[in-house]
Amino acid sequence: MTALPQDFVSMMRSLLGDEAEAFFGSLDTTAPVSVRRNPNKLGIGSTVMDLPSNTLVPWCPLGTYLVERPSFTHDPVFHAGGYYVQEASSMFLWQLHPLLGAAPIRALDLCASPGGKSTLLTNILPEGSVLVSNEVIHHRANILAENMTKWGYPAGIVSEADPDKLKSVGELFDFILVDAPCSGEGMFRKDDAARTEWSLQNVELCVRRQQRILSAAWEMLQPGGLLVYSTCTFNTQENEDNLAFLLDTFDATPVALDVPTEWQIAPQLKGDAPAYRFFPHKVKGEGFFFCVVRKAGEPHTPKPLKSKGKKPAEKEIPHGIKCFVHHPERYEWRWMSDDYVHALTPDVHDLAERLRSAGVRMHTAGITVGMQKGKDLVPAPALALSLEMDDHSFSDIEFSRDEALTYLARQSVTTMPDLPLGFVLATFRRRPLGFLKNLGTRANNLYPQDWRIRHLESAEDCTAAIN
């Protein structure tokens, strides 16, 4: 590993005093491996969850440490959205649970890709809540959309916008997470490049960017709403100083969390406002900073969207497609620009309309259900992964692990003489992976090209590990 930058070493010595050497030592150790279960798709005890695990992550009941790092790519349950590979400190977000209440809310994850925290949020948001997961960088927004789709949350939107553009939607959200792009000192253990790219000038640049993002977030937060600010860096400029920026600039009050001392999470290094710090010499996880503030005031109902003249006539929704989801009556049914029919709860629909009016690009919204191709109603790949798919609409085929991997690599799969012709759901351990079209003499693999496993040949190395 490249040596730690000298300015970083001096800075951390003055921040940590006696603990500094233990901290530097921890940056030369191997990072722990942890995964977080999708409770809607995975009970305890399957595939990767069968691997030797030493402990649960203390602050998140869905998180488990693994003793070694298997090839997750070659576990079909990973592709089915059964779990997310996430370093443990980030799972601290779970601790927001008691603050979010029971009534449905509108939540925004402003810097969301690849989706670790957004996937976790779907498991702590009150039932009926909408989550907008936003990412400004195009290729990262694609990855986010893929991960969110696989997680299966039916009331999500994935958008791609700079926070300064997104903010024109106004005070819409009851909860906003800003997991900010940062100087990444927390990555010094895993990533050599993080060490070489670090500089004090870059820290300053990050601070300016973070304050711009926080200011935009503030304009989108409802009065009375909660904002979480987090980074994976250690310096105080990007952390406590930005918390102070929030408290000094806006009408914000800090919010404390109940954190048992045995978790070894350190308090803020500067000022009185409570913040939570994860140091790798104290916790089994990466470097992480976390704080919560509340905006003053009472929430208001956002003004209805102004209608922009007469809408073009909507194309008719094919009748049979509504049977593909549970409770079709709960949704507004719309054709969207991806040529798929989407099912949107009224709240998702309202938010999607507001984003559209603000000129924000959306990658997904609600449940992507299917499209009409000639006489066929073609189910969307995303439908197979949605928690709201009504699987009675399809015959299914249960794959062995090798067959599932072949399917996920988008290679040709076995013919299915015993199954009816048409669209068939492919499953592994009863978890849907995607669709095939059974043509009798052959079957078309409908797994999305962009999601396919690209290096199937190395799968054998890890068969023993994940069976």
Ligand SMILES: C[S@@+](CC[C@H](N)C(=O)[O-])C[C@H]1O[C@@H](n2cnc3c(N)ncnc32)[C@H](O)[C@@H]1O
């Ligand atoms: C720390 S990462 C987010 C990780 C994510 N929350 C998760 O848990 O998987 C920060 C994200 O901010 C995005 N980003 C970079 N520049 C940005 C900007 N100017 N405004 C908003 N987001 C930005 C990055 O592309 C990156 O995806």
